[in-house]
Amino acid sequence: MASPILPGLGLGSGLDTTAIVKALVDADKAAKQNQITRQTTINTSQISAVGSLKSVLANFQTAIKNLGDTKNTQFLGFTATSADPKVLTAVASNTAVNGTYSIKVTNLATSSKVATAAFAGGATSPIPAGTLNITQNGVSSPVTIPAGATLQSVRDAINTQQGANGFSANIVTDQFGSRLVMGSTTTGAGSDITLSGIAGLEITAGQKMDTPPTGASAGAIGEFAMDASFSVDGLALTSKSNTVDKAISGLTLNLVAGGNATTTVTVGPNNDGLKKSIQTFVDAYNQVVTSVNALTKPTLDDDGKPTVAAALTGDPLARGILASIREPLATTGAGDKLTVLSQLGITTNQKTGALDFDSTKFTTAMGTQQLGGEVQKLFLGDPAATGAASKGLLDRMNDAITPYTVTGKDGILDARSTNLAKAKTNLSNQQVALDRRVETLTAVLTKKYNDMDTLVGKLKATASNITSMFEAISAQQRNS
Numbered sequence: 151m152a153s154p155i156l157p158g159l160g161l162g163s164g165l166d167t168t169a170i171v172k173a174l175v176d177a178d179k180a181a182k183q184n185q186i187t188r189q190t191t192i193n194t195s196q197i198s199a200v201g202s203l204k205s206v207l208a209n210f211q212t213a214i215k216n217l218g219d220t221k222n223t224q225f226l227g228f229t230a231t232s233a234d235p236k237v238l239t240a241v242a243s244n245t246a247v248n249g250t251y252s253i254k255v256t257n258l259a260t261s262s263k264v265a266t267a268a269f270a271g272g273a274t275s276p277i278p279a280g281t282l283n284i285t286q287n288g289v290s291s292p293v294t295i296p297a298g299a300t301l302q303s304v305r306d307a308i309n310t311q312q313g314a315n316g317f318s319a320n321i322v323t324d325q326f327g328s329r330l331v332m333g334s335t336t337t338g339a340g341s342d343i344t345l346s347g348i349a350g351l352e353i354t355a356g357q358k359m360d361t362p363p364t365g366a367s368a369g370a371i372g373e374f375a376m377d378a379s380f381s382v383d384g385l386a387l388t389s390k391s392n393t394v395d396k397a398i399s400g401l402t403l404n405l406v407a408g409g410n411a412t413t414t415v416t417v418g419p420n421n422d423g424l425k426k427s428i429q430t431f432v433d434a435y436n437q438v439v440t441s442v443n444a445l446t447k448p449t450l451d452d453d454g455k456p457t458v459a460a461a462l463t464g465d466p467l468a469r470g471i472l473a474s475i476r477e478p479l480a481t482t483g484a485g486d487k488l489t490v491l492s493q494l495g496i497t498t499n500q501k502t503g504a505l506d507f508d509s510t511k512f513t514t515a516m517g518t519q520q521l522g523g524e525v526q527k528l529f530l531g532d533p534a535a536t537g538a539a540s541k542g543l544l545d546r547m548n549d550a551i552t553p554y555t556v557t558g559k560d561g562i563l564d565a566r567s568t569n570l571a572k573a574k575t576n577l578s579n580q581q582v583a584l585d586r587r588v589e590t591l592t593a594v595l596t597k598k599y600n601d602m603d604t605l606v607g608k609l610k611a612t613a614s615n616i617t618s619m620f621e622a623i624s625a626q627q628r629n630s
Contacts, residue, residue: 272328
């Protein structure tokens, strides 16, 4: 009797040919598929890890840049506080000394502002071609005026050709017509603007606008440019600029308001500011160390042993980054009394590699050793020194990580990312090739087993016919 035909079984043989083909294909595929899957997992985790390193190093470099800003330095040994910032503000350098100063600002330094005679035709009034000479402090700055110019195009030419030198021009229209109005960022007595070379735009030295002005009036608007006038502890001083850096040794005064306004400036140690800046550096450094440790530290397996590798476990890239940022920490600074970080309470944790900042030791050092004036040298370097001594910790640290953060083929991390991207593409191509092989092998084996099943079915049918013939012969013999 023929075997029953079950779903999924060969019609002729009764065997599950689909399962047999799948088992054979899976066995052929398994080794290569496991290899691709394993390498893809590693590749994906390493791409993510390199991306994390790029991000954390970029953050570290930004922190270094902000801390090293020479225009807004974060490592001043002294701080200057104005009792009334609406009168003036002050910044102390590392050469300042403790003290209090009474300052009265009589008037601020002002710049020159002049206006030409009025042009009845307005901003489109024609202006002759030529060279307009703007003279200030004895220096002439030429502006080329082409043929067909108008008052408006002269304004634009001044702003384009001399804007970088602090000059600006605009057009003001009153009841008499439009006037070219010129201003300058340069302040102080003697910095008045004169104009010559173009008819109708002339303004001579010592010329003021009439009061009230007429259409022909031209010259300085209001008063001529003047110096700032102020006193320090009763000593009368003047300055061409409202930023005064030579009146009091170690202090830069920024005059804000005149009119005999008074205030008091107090200079003292900047311990809190220095502590905050150092803590910012330590935190940024430790973020790098923590991230690298997380990407390299193995995790526990089911048996509780640290054998599950992290994305960069044993990778020389991670070790190279840590070695690079640790080296600048050991370099001696350019100061006389302050040369190493440990004097400020900054030490390296031997277990984690991160930095520990002992604020108590820092406060003690600031009070007993008076190191405030040298902290800036340690972190920012000494411009007066030569060679390596001219660079501070921040510059050395930036130099150490730049090879990793620079973009393009010369950047270590970018080059690593490029190689990982190529490996990812290669693995993807391998997977496509394997899938094609599996598809082909499945089709070949399916055809072979289908042919076998058909042959077995035919043999079974033949056997069944022969059996039936013998049974018929036997029945005839029994009936005869």
